[in-house]
Amino acid sequence: MPASDLSSAVVWLVEDDADYREAVAELVRAHVRSVETFGSVEAVLARVDGIGTGTLEGGWPEVVLLDVNLPGVTGIEGLSELKSRLPGSVVVMLTIRDDADTIYAALGAGASGYLLKSASPDELLGAIREARAGGMLMQRQVARLVLASFEAKKPAPDYGLTKRETEVLAEMVDGHTQPQIADRLFVSLSTVNSHVQSIYAKLHVHNGSAAVAKAVRERLVESSEA
Known part of the structure; x- marks a missing residue:
């Protein structure tokens, strides 16, 4: 069953706001197939400990939606432990906070996505689909904020991207599709696709989400709309 079909997905939601x-x-x-909710990281860990190595009715979670600002153990603090205890799960952070330090802390701890609580229902479901498929979900405004915050940090590594490939990658970070990039850069769609495939090869990634995640984490580009 394709990852875009959520009917078999198991989701856990960790959020203190009832x-x-x-x-x-x-x-x-x-x-989705099932949703289980928790009010804290501690409650999730207690649930996992209670099950041990047994079989969980409904299945272990494929995607965990985790609030950043939880009482007690925060989402950022608990992220690594949750990933260790739930190795088959990916984590998407939910938050009202869009400050760069919090975003980068979540990405650095291994989050597979970062979603503002103001996100639309379609964006939320899209985040679950993307994370479940092994991709990286980051809202456009979040990606641009992180890129802007890195201006004074250490130089980006050199992956040998050409000037045009760097331009295409910047457009991808800004959320543009390949047809949109072709229009914006005044080149053919096949040319854009060729650049994208070259970017994947040079960054050692396999999809656009992973390329964007790497660009953000390693400050490979500046926003094309900054």
């Missing part, structure tokens, strides 16, 4: 937790759970529940 109203938001129930709203998200209700939305996601309509599209």
